[in-house]
Amino acid sequence: MATDLSDLIRERGHIRKIGVIGMGYVGIPSAVLFAKVPGIEKVYGFQRNSSSSGYKIRMLNEGTNPLKGEEPGLDDLLADVVSQKIFECTDDFSKISECDAITIAIQTPFKDPRDLIPDLSALEDGIRQTGKNLIPGMLVVLESTITPGTTVGRAREILEESGLIAGQDFALAHAPERVMVGRLIQNIQEHDRVVGGIDEISTKRAIELYQPILTKGKIIPMSATAAEVTKTAENTFRDLQIAAANQLALYCEAMGVNFYDVRSGIDSLKGDGITRAILWPGAGVGGHCLTKDTYHLERGIELAGISTLDFPKDHESLFTLARHVNDFMPCHMLHLVSQGLKCVGKKVSGSRIAILGFSFLPNTDDARNTPTEQFYKMCVEHGAVARIHDPWVREYPGISLSSDIEPVLEDADVLVLMTAHRMYYSLDYNWVKKVMRPFPVLVDGRNIVDPDVLIQAGFVYEGIGRGDKNSYQSDV
Incomplete structure (x- = not known):
């Protein structure tokens, strides 16, 4: 019987199913790159079916890129992983429970530009959805840019409302995106990836997730x-x-x-x-x-x-x-x-x-x-x-x-x-x-x-x- 996080991860084995919450400039290219990794069986892109962004679900499942502008390589990669049925976009967040790893890439804009206070409500909702469907041995990674102290603080608190304990029952890390619109695929593959877990086990599991999508970049653990x-x-x-x-x-x-x-x-x-x-x-x-x-x-x-x-x-x-x-x-x-x-x-x-x-x-x-x-x-x-x-x-x-x-x-x-x-x-x-x-x-x-x-x-x-x-x- 598993007694600690290392045992739980060992029992789960290699990461085969990945969920990406937030289908935007970071989530979409990340999801299609994960889907191209050998051994990955399924990648879910989680997107709320709202009036402002629900259209992305239909477009993505048709293999059509909803992002405009010039994004070399993204259209072809998306069409490929959709045709192979490796990638699927959904608003059914209960499918989080099927995943070995979840990444969360949701924007944190200002509530009001005059007071310069970030609006974390959408991010917290994504974290809360993850917590509701959290299972032992899962890896949760925040990719959103956040105030230092958020991962070990508020994010951890929300996830632990599930009754599971970070570092004991599930792995938790921050691996911030480092992309520029116009070269999303290139940036994800070639930029070094900073990976920071709440403990050594979490960091190691997050490295396992990101290492396969890097072509030139290296992992920088912290x-x-x-x-x-x-x-x-x-x-x-x-x-x-x-x-x-x-x-x-x-x-x-x-x-x-x-x-x-x-x-x-x-x-x-x-x-x-x-x-x-x-x-x-x-x-x-x-x-x-x-x-x-x-x-x-x-x-x-x-x-x-x-x-x-x-x-x-x-x-x-x-x-x-x-x-x-x-x-x-x-x-x-x-x-x-x-x-x-x-x-x-x-x-x-x-x-x-x-x-x-x-x-x-x-x-x-x-x-x-x-x-x-x-x-x-x-x-x-x-x-x-x-x-x-x-x-x-x-x-x-x-x-x-x-x-x-x-x-x-x-x-x-x-x-x-x-x-x-x-x-x-x-x-x-x-x-x-x-x-x-x-x-x-x-x-x-x-x-x-x-x-x-x-x-x-x-x-x-x-x-x-x-x-x-x-x-x-x-x-x-």
């Missing part, structure tokens, strides 16, 4: 809380790097110099022990992770802290300050719009503004926390008539979007590049100028166009970090 800190910190550091680039770009504009020349100069310093990694400035930071993970990390001090934080008194965290800088960039875009219009004797109020790009990442339909939404609303608040084009995003609550670019550009006073979609690089800007009103203004938030070419074509140019070119106007 504790559950350390894994939570790793995920929130890596996104916080990226946000900090972007903020540094954005702030330097603002400095360059104020001093009339080219950020990209400065960046090249800094990056040219090479040698042992020298690191000068500077990212690119832009019109704002969006997405599900970077916009909130700083606050997860900050709250970890209270949730997972075991001692008092020693930090300069009455000083704002460097990380939250970086968040403020990045949140400011859509405001700066409006400043550039106003600056460009002033050159041709116009104001924002009453002007027509064509906004190109709504998703926060190029060539995808991912519009979560997109900075374009903030920019659009500010334009409208300042009395402008704003129209938005995006080739991938078809609809968004409360905002009208167009996939036809000409009506968006027609009679516009200003063209604003907010997203670096591939098609915007190849636009015929001579044609664009003809469609727009006389003396057009172009504001480049993603370094998409060549300023000299646009200025020669007769545009007033404004660009982030382009202090050497901003407000230039040719005689064309």
Whole structure:
């Protein structure tokens, strides 16, 4: 008779049936990759049959990818595992009890962007559904980005409402996703995978789950809380790097110099022990992770802290300050719009503004926390008539979007590049100028166009970090 978790896992044997809760940007590619592992008999994708996302169940079971945008390899993999009947999407959460391992990949958005408190209700519901169907020897892995201390704290509490004890009756771990929309399959296979169990047995079982889907990446084992800190910190550091680039770009504009020349100069310093990694400035930071993970990390001090934080008194965290800088960039875009219009004797109020790009990442339909939404609303608040084009995003609550670019550009006073979609690089800007009103203004938030070419074509140019070119106007 089994007496501890090791015995229970030994009795279950190898992982053969896997459940993935949450059919989104993380859950879908993870599920199809699990289904391709030799020896896996079944992968269930669990999805609530709600009015907003229930359509995914039908599409996935037909072998059709509900995610839009360019995701190399995902469509073919999905069609393959559905045709082989290895993968199935269902809203019957009782099938969790059939699984050897369950992964939970449910978003943790803000309840209200003004108070910056994550909404864990959907995640907790997924954990609770797992707890209701939990059986001895099962592995439960949280992949959602969470506040450090959640796995050993609230998640464990909910699961143990089943009467089973984590570390004794079932394994529990955190293995945070590390994906970027547009290369989901590649990221899951090639990025190193951080795996943190609540104990050594849980970590070992989680490694068994993830090792087979890695092609280049390696497993990095650690504790559950350390894994939570790793995920929130890596996104916080990226946000900090972007903020540094954005702030330097603002400095360059104020001093009339080219950020990209400065960046090249800094990056040219090479040698042992020298690191000068500077990212690119832009019109704002969006997405599900970077916009909130700083606050997860900050709250970890209270949730997972075991001692008092020693930090300069009455000083704002460097990380939250970086968040403020990045949140400011859509405001700066409006400043550039106003600056460009002033050159041709116009104001924002009453002007027509064509906004190109709504998703926060190029060539995808991912519009979560997109900075374009903030920019659009500010334009409208300042009395402008704003129209938005995006080739991938078809609809968004409360905002009208167009996939036809000409009506968006027609009679516009200003063209604003907010997203670096591939098609915007190849636009015929001579044609664009003809469609727009006389003396057009172009504001480049993603370094998409060549300023000299646009200025020669007769545009007033404004660009982030382009202090050497901003407000230039040719005689064309």
